[in-house]
Amino acid sequence: MDYQDIELLRFTTAGSVDDGKSTLIGRLLYDSKSIFQDQLDAVEESSKSKGFDYVDLSLLTDGLKSEREQGITIDVAYRYFATPRRKFIIADTPGHIQYTRNMVTGASTANLAIILIDARKGMLEQTHRHAFIASLLRIPHAIVCVNKMDLVDYSEEVYDTIVSDFKAFSSKLGIKDIQFIPISALNGDNVVNRSEKMDWYQGSTLMYHLETVHISSDHNLVDCRFPIQSVIRPHTLENQDYRGFAGRVDGGVFKPGDKVKSLPSGFVSTIKTIELNGEQITEAFAPMSVTMTLEDEIDNSRGDMIVRENNVPEVSQDLEVLVTWMSASPIQARTKVVVKHTTNETVGMVKELKYKIDINTLHRIEAIDKVEMNDIARLSIRTAKPLFFDAYKKNRQTGSVIIIDEQTNETIGAGMII
Amino acid sequence: MSNYVINHLKELESEAIFVIREIAAQFENPVLLFSGGKDSILLTHLAKKAFYPAKIPFPLIHIDTGHNFPETIAFRDELVEKLGVKLIVGSVQEAIDKGRAKEETGADASRNSLQIVSLLDTLEAYKVDAAMGGARRDEEKARAKERFFSHRDEFGQWDPKNQRPELWNLFNGRKNYGEHFRVFPISNWTEMDVWEYIKLENIDLPSLYFSHQRDCVVRDGVILANSEFIKLKEGEEVVNMTIRYRTCGDMPITGAVESEADDLVKIIEEIATTRTTERGGRADDKRAETAMEDRKKQGYF
Structure with a gap:
């Protein structure tokens, strides 16, 4: 193997409390031997001091003091591991609705999304949300991991029901490549090593899939x-x-x-x-x-x-965008903002708020007068100078903008051009 | 692999060059924080590539604690000369002499946290609005959540709870007067990536990184170089050892590893099988579990 000649895959995970996301990441890092002895020592000590009688692998992914005090992840954390086949960057994001903006941030640069479902609970509101964000951000590949199979006796039937429920929902979303894998992150079934308890599953393990999914056509190679x-x-x-x-x-x-x-x-x-x-x-x-x-x-x-010469992007001062609102201050129509697009920056005006999307049901909420933090909404923006852009579905780089508050300079919105 | 794929080192290079060029374009007075360690040497190399055939369009800043390895200083001066780039040195000794910083006392005294004062003073004196550094997210848990463009308030402090979201490759460097940014172009590199790239590009490094003989003192399991900056505690003795460094900070706090690895190939082999993190030998991180997070909030690198 030549380490210098492997590809980079960026993937995102979204998960809520208790669905096993941190354990899964801990498992991937641990089984790929990306964890060092001093890190493991620290986690062992920390588990002991909390009175756990096992080593809590999820502690490996805990970051800031303020988060550990609250026992939650509030921000996107980036993790790294490599196998002989690929190098991986995980954007580890919280999954609760109030962290939609963090999920969107993690998803913006990902080639692949891991969507976790607790086998005991099946499809939940949050599963819809995670799948919707993956499709909204046009992550080219998704892997649905049905986790905690050990707690449902490794039942094929339970797995099949969840898979068909998910397919029924995702047919509306347009994610191109979805794979399903039954796993137990806690015991390591089908994560890195094949499970001996699920002979009915013929597909590959999560790690094998991460190592081999075809990503070379993820970038637009047509429009220069x-x-x-x-x-x-x-x-x-x-x-x-x-x-x-x-x-x-x-x-x-x-x-x-x-x-x-x-x-x-x-x-x-x-x-x-x-x-x-x-x-x-x-x-x-x-x-x-x-x-x-x-x-x-x-x-x-x-x-x-x-x-x-014969393939130019759209050149216009009028943008139709789907935004994720990132700021605690809501936005209303007629607000002046700064728009950053590729290497361009211009002032703009939010002309109209068209509708919000309920990200749990995908229903449109029309006639809105403001857009608040974590909302996903369609806006019309008029810019002071023309931008050269493509639809986000055609190109994730030339089809995206960030919206900046003119006074505070904070990034307040992330937009995908329709 | 199809023809239109670049390998992960080229992708990381490309990302870092993009970020370095953004810094030069978005800020008026950017600088590169040069510690003399391999990460800042790598960063300097990437900056050279980003603007070639023009010279690097910003100065390097080195915060000299007075406790540096002499090899680091010699290497720094040679590199600056070769690249034709401006070097600014901020001196911790000067900050102490002026009463701006107070030397720690005791056998474990270090000037590591004193650097914060000199760094912030130097940034202010040169009206620096963006200071780029070679920090990586895989180094330490407080860094795993660091942004590429990390906003600092007018006191130079980092607020981890109020970081700007970073999406796609759109970096927001807008700020108010008096505030500045720390920027980390090699955020996504791991220790292994750094070494593999150094080998690929044949980048020169100080001799400290390669196996050599040195008089050392073993303190709390950390191998420290014996020097004028270190006071022997009772029962400690000086031993001659075959060592090399995985990171390079100040002499009294940087732990060495026993190693026979005297070239890049052997170093990479050693890292591939090693079981401790790079900063595992840093006495400055061992002071408290959140030592790095606390220092970063105050304005550390």
């Missing part, structure tokens, strides 16, 4: 989008005329020699070189950070976008 972060001008004798456009590819495949168009100017040119640190790159695609030079002298700057 290169938002410019900054212009590199060395001002040295040997590089007098060098003008490189620094940025990260958000979509498509760029090659030297390609005819490209620059937005908003509309000027057309040809890519001269794509490079990084002086090394020439023959093809640049998402999520690569590169520096691009063009054949013609075009006065691009931060916030501009390089695209293909």
Whole structure:
């Protein structure tokens, strides 16, 4: 195995108190030998001082003092582990409705979502919520883990009922790839090692699935989008005329020699070189950070976008977005905000609040006068200057915005362009 | 793998370069906090790649505790010279002399927490609005929840309960006058990633990271280098050992590991089989279970 040649998979877990999420993560870390002796010692000591008679693996994922005092996770925590096949980043988020914004944050960068269901309880309101957030954020893959199978006698029937209930619900959501796995996080059944107690289950273990799910087509490889972060001008004798456009590819495949168009100017040119640190790159695609030079002298700057001549994003000052509200202060129509999109930033006005979505039932609530923390709502925003964007379902990078409070500078909303 | 996949080290590199470029674009007076450790050396390397063929467009700040390994200082000066980048040194000794900080006493005295004063003073003196550092989320539990762009109030403090949400790759660096940001471009790297990348890119490191002979003192199970900054306690003796360092802080608090690993390949092998965390040898983290969280709230790195 060559460690240098493995892929990175980012996944998110959402869970509420008692559904075994922390135990599952503890199990993945423990069984993949990503836990060090001093960490284990600390957890053992902590378990003992709390009067537990077993080592509570869930303590491995406890973070801040304030959280430990309350015995809950209030924020997104990031965990890391690697196997010979892949490196993983877990965005570990709380699952309760009041932490919807944290779940959305964790989901925004994930390739995959693990949705946990307690086998004894079946589909709950929170299962709907977690599945809905995964679909809203367009996480390409989902794994539904039916957990605590040990507490239902490893019953195939219980599992089958939950799977069909979930399918009935998720058909409305449009998640492309959903897998189902019966597990016991506590005992390790079907997590890393195959369960001997569920011969009726022919599928793969959770770890095998995480290691092999096909993620290379998760990025948009069709629509070329290169938002410019900054212009590199060395001002040295040997590089007098060098003008490189620094940025990260958000979509498509760029090659030297390609005819490209620059937005908003509309000027057309040809890519001269794509490079990084002086090394020439023959093809640049998402999520690569590169520096691009063009054949013609075009006065691009931060916030501009390089695209293909015949495939341009939408250019408009009017956005229709589904937002998750992140701030304790509600928002009303006619509020002025700052909108950040790719490397662009502009002021905008929330023109209209269209409806809220009840994330437990997926029903629309019309005629609303404000949007509050953790709400998911559709807004119309008018920006002071045009943005170059795609629908979020087409491209998660060029289709997303964050909304910032002009006075406090806090990030108050996360928006997906419809 | 299809042709349009990059491996995880390239993806982490790409993410870090994106963040470094965002810092340069969003702030007026960004700096790179350079400790002389491998993470800040890696960060400097990534910054060089981000802006090539231009030079790194911000200075490096080094907080000199006066208790550094001489190897660290020599390495720092050489690197700065090679990159043609500006170096600002903030001195803890100076802060003590001016009465801004008070030296700890006793055999376990360290200047680790005194760095906070010098750091905040230096950031203020240079009107720094973004200080990037090489901290990683896998290092310590208080760091697992740290943002890439971490907002600090006008007193330099971190409020873990009131962090800005960070979504997609949209980083909000807006702030009020007097406030600043700490930014951590290699948040998502693990110790193994750092070493693998150092090997891949052939990055020079101070000799401290490789196996060598040194006079040491073993204190509470931690192997410390014997130096003028350390006072022997009763019953302690100086032993010559074959060691190397996994992290590099101040001489009196950085624990070494006994190791024969004298090149990158052997170091990576050693890390792959090691059973303790990198900071397991840091006496500064052992003071209390929440030592890092407490220091971070006050303005530590």
